[in-house]
Amino acid sequence: MEIGGEENSLLMHPKWRKVAYGGMQRGFNDNHTDDSFLEDMVTNANVVQRDLVKVMQDSISISQYLCIVALVVLVWSYTLGSNINCNSLLLLDLLLLGLGFLVLLLTGEMISLNLLLHYILNITYFVTGLYALSPIYHTLTRSISSDSIWALTVLLLLVHLFLHDYTGCTVKVQGSRKNPTLRSNISLNTSIIASVLIASRLPSRHHVFAIVLFSLQVFLFAPLVTSCIKRHSFRLHTWLSVGLMLATLVLFFQLNWFLFCLLFSLLVFVTVVCPYWLIKIQKYKFEINGPWDEAKLCFDIRD
Amino acid sequence: MMGHQKHRILMVSDFFYPNFGGVENHIYYLSQCLLKLGHKVVVMTHAYGNRSGVRYMTSGLKVYYVPWNPFLMQCTLPTFCGTLPIVRTILIREKISLVHGHQAFSTLCHEALMHARTMGYKVVFTDHSLYGFSDMGSIHMNKVLQFTLADVSQAICVSHTSKENTVLRSGLPPEKVFVIPNAVDTAMFKPAAERLKDNQIVIVVISRLVYRKGADLLVEVIPEVCRQHHNVRFIVGGDGPKRVRLEEMREKHSLQDRVEMLGAVPHAQVRSVLISGHVFLNCSLTEAFCIAILEAASCGLLTVSTRVGGVPEVLPDDMIVLAEPDPSNLVQGINKAIIMLPKIDPQAMHLRMKSLYSWHDVAKRTERVYDCAMRCSDQSLLERLSRYLTCGAWAGKLFCLVMIIDYLFWCLVKLWQPAEEIEAAPDVTLSQQHCEETPWNFNEDGSVR
Numbered sequence: 001m002e003i004g005g006e007e008n009s010l011l012m013h014p015k016w017r018k019v020a021y022g023g024m025q026r027g028f029n030d031n032h033t034d035d036s037f038l039e040d041m042v043t044n045a046n047v048v049q050r051d052l053v054k055v056m057q058d059s060i061s062i063s064q065y066l067c068i069v070a071l072v073v074l075v076w077s078y079t080l081g082s083n084i085n086c087n088s089l090l091l092l093d094l095l096l097l098g099l100g101f102l103v104l105l106l107t108g109e110m111i112s113l114n115l116l117l118h119y120i121l122n123i124t125y126f127v128t129g130l131y132a133l134s135p136i137y138h139t140l141t142r143s144i145s146s147d148s149i150w151a152l153t154v155l156l157l158l159v160h161l162f163l164h165d166y167t168g169c170t171v172k173v174q175g176s177r178k179n180p181t182l183r184s185n186i187s188l189n190t191s192i193i194a195s196v197l198i199a200s201r202l203p204s205r206h207h208v209f210a211i212v213l214f215s216l217q218v219f220l221f222a223p224l225v226t227s228c229i230k231r232h233s234f235r236l237h238t239w240l241s242v243g244l245m246l247a248t249l250v251l252f253f254q255l256n257w258f259l260f261c262l263l264f265s266l267l268v269f270v271t272v273v274c275p276y277w278l279i280k281i282q283k284y285k286f287e288i289n290g291p292w293d294e295a296k297l298c299f300d301i302r303d
Numbered sequence: 304m305m306g307h308q309k310h311r312i313l314m315v316s317d318f319f320y321p322n323f324g325g326v327e328n329h330i331y332y333l334s335q336c337l338l339k340l341g342h343k344v345v346v347m348t349h350a351y352g353n354r355s356g357v358r359y360m361t362s363g364l365k366v367y368y369v370p371w372n373p374f375l376m377q378c379t380l381p382t383f384c385g386t387l388p389i390v391r392t393i394l395i396r397e398k399i400s401l402v403h404g405h406q407a408f409s410t411l412c413h414e415a416l417m418h419a420r421t422m423g424y425k426v427v428f429t430d431h432s433l434y435g436f437s438d439m440g441s442i443h444m445n446k447v448l449q450f451t452l453a454d455v456s457q458a459i460c461v462s463h464t465s466k467e468n469t470v471l472r473s474g475l476p477p478e479k480v481f482v483i484p485n486a487v488d489t490a491m492f493k494p495a496a497e498r499l500k501d502n503q504i505v506i507v508v509i510s511r512l513v514y515r516k517g518a519d520l521l522v523e524v525i526p527e528v529c530r531q532h533h534n535v536r537f538i539v540g541g542d543g544p545k546r547v548r549l550e551e552m553r554e555k556h557s558l559q560d561r562v563e564m565l566g567a568v569p570h571a572q573v574r575s576v577l578i579s580g581h582v583f584l585n586c587s588l589t590e591a592f593c594i595a596i597l598e599a600a601s602c603g604l605l606t607v608s609t610r611v612g613g614v615p616e617v618l619p620d621d622m623i624v625l626a627e628p629d630p631s632n633l634v635q636g637i638n639k640a641i642i643m644l645p646k647i648d649p650q651a652m653h654l655r656m657k658s659l660y661s662w663h664d665v666a667k668r669t670e671r672v673y674d675c676a677m678r679c680s681d682q683s684l685l686e687r688l689s690r691y692l693t694c695g696a697w698a699g700k701l702f703c704l705v706m707i708i709d710y711l712f713w714c715l716v717k718l719w720q721p722a723e724e725i726e727a728a729p730d731v732t733l734s735q736q737h738c739e740e741t742p743w744n745f746n747e748d749g750s751v752r
Contacts (some may be wrong), residue, residue, distance in 0.1 A: 018463045020484035020592070020616040021659040024668055030481040037477060038467050292433040292468040294589040295611050295628035297519055 041290040050282065055275035057238065061230070062166050063270050064241040067248040068222050069161060070263055072215060074251055076198050079211055089210040096217050097123070103225050107232035127213065134199075134209040141200040149197050156194040163187035165223075191219040310673050311343040311398055315415040316405035317378050319348035319366065323570045325594045326406045326431050329461075329485055331360075336666030338362050343730060345397045347390075349379045349411055363731045367393055371411070381410045383705060384712045390418045391716060395725045401673055403427045404451075407434070408444060413451050420454050420687070421709045425676045428452060429459040430469045433591045433612050445472040446695070450702050453690050456676035459483050459669070461592040462613030468591075474694075483668045484617075486660040487597035494603030494649035495578040502534060504641060507580035507604065509540040509568060509595060510587070517586030517609060518545035523630035524586070525549075526556040528637050535641075536561050540568035540576050577602040581647075582640050588628060590614050596623070601656045603649020607636045619659075622652065684710055 014026040018036055025032075075092075078084045084092075101116075141149055165184035180188075195215030199208045230237040245267060252260040314334055318326040334344040339362070346366045355368045369389055371379045393399070402419040404412035407430050416426050428451060434441045452458060452473035458480045460466040466480050499505070506528070510516040522545075525537055539549060539562065546564070553562045568576055577583065583599030585608040592613050596606050600622055608614050609628040617623070624643070626636030684706075691702040 018616060019619075020462050020482065020613065021618060023659070023661075023664045030483055030668055030672070031478050033477040038471070041467070041471070288436045288471060290467065290471075291464050292589070292591075292612055293435050294515065295517075295609065297588070298629045299523065 038290075041288060043289075044285065044287045045289055047285055047287055050279060052275055052279050055278055056271055057234075059271050059275055060238060060241045061226070063267050064226060064244055065164065065166060065223070066161065066263075066266060066270065067241075067244045068218060068226075069157065070248050070252065071244075072195075072218050073157070074248075074255065075214065076211065077255070079207065080198070080201060082203075086204070086206045086210055089207070089214060093210060093213050093217060096214070100217070100221050100225050103228060107228045130213060130216075131209050134205045134212065137196055137199050137212060138202070138205045138208045139200070141197060146201060149201060153194045153197050156190040156197070160187050160191040160194065160219075163190070188219065192216065195219070308674060308677065309342055310337075310670075310677070311400045312337065312345070312673070313394065313397065313399045313402045313415075313419075314344060314346045314405065315348075315402060315409075315412045316346075317349055317373065317409035317411045318406055319346060320360070321351050321354065322377060325485060325592065328594060329429070329431065330405055331364075332486065332488065332662040333666055333669060334364050335362055336662045337670070338364060339663070340666055340670060342670070343397070345393070345399065347393060347411070347415065349373055349377075359731075365397075365728075365731070369411070376408075378408060378410045381414070383414070384709055386411065386414045387418045387421075387709065387712055388716050388720070390415050391422065391713070392720075392725055394419065394422065394424065395722050396728045398727060399424065401425045401427065401676060403429065403673075405429045406431050407448050408432070413447060416451050416455065417706070417709060418713070421706070421713050423681065425456045425679060426454070427457050427459065427672060427676050428455045429461070430465060431461055431591055433465060433468050433589055434472060436471075446698055449473045449694050449698070450691070450705075453694055453702070454687055455479075456679045457481060457672050459672055461485055462616050464613040464616065465591040481668075481672050483665055483672070484660070485592050485594050485597065486662045486665045487594065487601045487656065488662065489601050489653065489657045489660070492574050492577070492598050492601035492653075494653050498649070499579075499581060501645070504532070504535045504582065504644065505538060505580040506535060506582045506584050506637070507538045507540070507577055507599070508584045508586070509573060509576060509599075510585065512539075512541050512543035512545040512549060514545065515588055516541075516543075517588050517628065518543065518549065520586040520588075520609070520628060520630060520633065521584075522548050522552045524584075524633050524637070525562060526552060526558065527630065527634045529556070529558055529561055531634070531638070532641065536563070538563045538565065538576065538580055540565040540573075542567040573598060574602060577604060580604060581644055582607060582637070584637070585609065585614070586628070586633070587611055587614070593617060597656070597660060601653055601660075603647070603652045605640050605644060605647050605652075607633070607640045609633065622655070 014028075016025055016028050016032055016034055024030060075084070075089075079089060101119075105116075163183045164187045165181065192215075195212055198215075199211045202208050202211060226237070229240060249260065249264060249267075252263050314330050316326060316330055318324060319330055320327055330346060334346060337344050344364060346364065348366065348368060349371045350368045355370045358366045358368065360366060369386075371386070374380045394402070402416060402424050404416045404426070405428075406412060412428075416428060419426050430448075434444055434448075436442070436445070448469075449472065452469075452475050455475075458469060458473075458475060460469050460480055460482055461484050463482055466477070466482050469475065470477050470480055508521060510518075512518040512521075521539070528535055529537075537558075546566075549562075550564065553559055553564070565576065577599055581604065583596070583604040583606045585593060585596055585606065587593065587609055588611060590612040593608070596608060596614065596617055599606055600618055606618065606623045608623060608625060610625040611628060615625060624636045624640045626632045688703050688706060691706060692699040694702055
C-alpha cells in the first residue's frame with residue numbers, strides 16, 4: 001500500500017509535521033515549535049496608509065455639516081429673539097427649497113421631469129400636513145419651562161451630531177440601493193424633535209410652521225444637497241465649505257463671543273488637530289490575520 | 304524520572320455533563336483515562352438546574368456541582384473573589400495537587416485558576432477555541448485570557464492553529480504551550496455492520512444550525528448538489544436559529560423528499576444517524592479542532608469540510624476532502640468525495656482511526672504536561688505580581704490589584720476557617736480490572752458502582 005510505505009519511510013526518518021493525528025510524534029515533545037510556527041500569520045493586510053492633506057480634505061465634510069447645524073441654531077435664536085419676522089422666514093424657506101432643487105437639477109444625473117413632479121407632489125403633501133399640525137406644535141410644551149426645553153434641545157443636537165452619517169445622505173434617494181442605517185435614522189429623529197421643541201416656544205402658529213419647515217428642510221435635505229455637490233465637483237465642495245465656515249464664524253462673532261470661540265475651536269479641532277492625530281497614531285495600528293479567523297461568507301444572506 | 308508520580312487533579316470548567324459538546328466530552332474522557340492511569344480526578348462545575356451538590360459518575364469520578372447558577376450561555380456570573388471559599392474548601396478536602404482549567408470563556412475556570420495560583424497550586428489550562436483579534440468581544444476576551452495565562456504553569460491547546468492563536472493572544476512563550484488534540488471513543492462510533500447500498504448517496508450533516516457552524520453555507524450548497532446529482536440525499540441533524548432558513552430552502556426548491564431534517568440529535572443517537580450516510584459534511588466557519596469529524600471518520604464516513612482553523616490538521620489527506628468556505632468550492636469538494644466514495648472501506652477507515660486517535664494516548668500526553676507543571680519552581684507573590692504588571696499599561700495595574708485583593712481575601716478566609724478544620728474527603732477506590740473493556744457511558748445520576 002502506498003500509504004503504508006509513506007508511513008514507513010516517515011518512521012525511518014522522523015520529520016515533524018504540523019498535524020494533530022497519530023499520537024505523539026516520534027522524537028518530538030508536544031511543545032515542539034519549529035520554523036513553521038506562525039508562518040500563516042498575516043499582519044496589517046488591510047491597513048490603508050493615509051496622508052495628512054487627504055484626511056484634512058475629507059474632514060471638511062464634517063466641518064461643513066457642523067456649520068450648517070450652527071446656522072440653524074443661529075436662525076432659531078434670531079427667531080426667538082424676534083429679530084426675524086414670519087414673512088422673511090417663509091421667504092427663506094422658499095429660497096432654500098428653490099436653491100436645493102436647482103442644485104439637484106444641475107448636479108444630479110437621473111433627475112427627470114417625472115421625478116421632479118413626484119418630489120413636488122410629496123413636498124406639497126408634507127407642507128400641508130405641517131401647516132395643519134402647527135397649532136398642536138405651538139401648544140405642545142406650554143407646561144414645560146424654557147430652560148428645560150433649551151437643555152433638551154442642546155442634548156438632542158449633540159446626539160444628532162454624534163450619530164449623523166457624515167459619509168452620505170440620511171434620506172433615501174430615489175433609486176439608490178443603500179438603505180439608511182439605524183444610527184442615521186436615530187440622528188435624524190433627534191434633530192426633528194429638537195426643531196419641534198424649539199418651535200413650540202414661538203409666539204404664533206405661523207412662526208411655528210415657518211421654523212419647523214425651515215429646520216426640516218435643512219436636516220432632511222442639506223446632507224443630500226451637499227453630497228450631490230461633492231460628487232459633482234470636489235473643488236466646488238471645498239470652496240463652498242470654506243465659504244460656509246467663514247460666513248458662520250462671522251455671524252457667530254456678531255451674536256455671541258463665547259459661542260464664536262467654541263465654534264472656532266471646534267472647527268480647528270475637526271479639520272486640523274484630528275487629522276494630525278490620526279496620522280500620528282497610525283503607526284500603532286497592528287492588525288493580525290491568520291487561519292484562526294472566522295471565515296467570511298462571500299455571498300449576501302437573504303433573510 | 305518522576306514519570307510515575309501520581310497526581311490529584313481538579314478539573315474546572317463551566318461546561319460539563321449534562322451539557323454536551325467538545326469541551327464536555329474532552330473533560331469526561333480525559334478524567335476517565337486519568338483515573339485508569341491511577342491518578343485522582345475531581346471535576347468542578349456549576350449547578351445545572353436542580354443538579355447541584357456532589358455526584359459520582361462512572362469509575363468513581365467525583366463531580367462537584369457548585370450551587371452557582373449560570374447567567375449567560377452556561378457561564379457563571381464573574382465575581383472575582385466570590386468563589387474563593389468554595390474553591391479552597393474543595394482543594395483542601397480533596398487534597399488536590401494540581402488544578403486543570405478548561406475553555407477560555409468559562410468564568411468559573413478563570414476564577415478557580417486565579418484562586419489556585421493565589422494558594423500556590425500548580426495550574427494547567429486547556430484552550431479549546433479560536434478567537435480573532437478584531438472585534439470588541441475578542442479584545443476583551445483576549446485580555447482576560449492574558450490575565451489567566453500570565454501565571455499558569457503550562458498551557459494545552461487542541462491543535463497547532465489553536466496554539467498559534469493562544470500564543471498570540473496571551474503572549475505566552477511557545478515552549479510553554481503543548482498541543483494535545485481531542486480524541487474519539489472508537490468503541491462508541493463503529494461503522495454499520497453491513498455496507499450501505501451504493502445506488503443512493505446519503506450526505507449527513509450534524510451540527511448546531513448557527514452562523515458560526517456555516518448553516519448559511521449549507522443553505523447554498525444543498526440545492527446545488529441536489530441539482531447536479533439525482534441520487535444524493537441529505538440528512539441534517541441539529542437545531543438552531545438558522546433552521547428556519549434551511550426549511551425555507553427545502554420548500555423553495557421542493558426538496559422535501561431529499562432533505563431530511565431531524566432536529567436536535569441527542570449525543571447517544573449520533574452514531575445511528577452517522578451510519579445511515581456515506582459522506583459527512585462540515586461547513587463550519589471557524590473551528591479549533593472539530594470532534595464531529597473524528598466521530599464521522601470513526602463511523603467510516605468520508606468527510607468533506609471547509610478549510611478553516613485546525614480542521615486541516617485533524618485527518619490525513621486521504622480521509623478528508625477540504626474546500627474553501629464558499630458554496631461553489633464546497634460543491635466541487637462534494638463532487639470529489641462522491642468520486643472517491645467507491646474506494647472507501649468504512650471498516651478499514653474505522654481501524655485506521657483507532658490507531659490515529661485514542662483517549663488513552665491523550666491522557667498519557669496530558670500526564671507528561673502535569674509532570675512538567677509540577678517541576679515548575681514555586682514563586683512568591685511579588686514575583687508573580689511583576690509578571691502581571693507586564694500585561695499592559697492599565698491592565699497590568701488592574702490585574703495586580705485584583706491579585707492583591709484575592710491574596711488578602713485568602714488570608715482572611717484562612718483566619719476564618721483554618722485548613723485543619725476542613726475535613727478531608729475519603730478516597731473511593733474501585734477495582735480497575737473488570738471495567739477495562741466496557742464501553743463508557745454516562746452513569747446517569749449514578750451513585751458509586
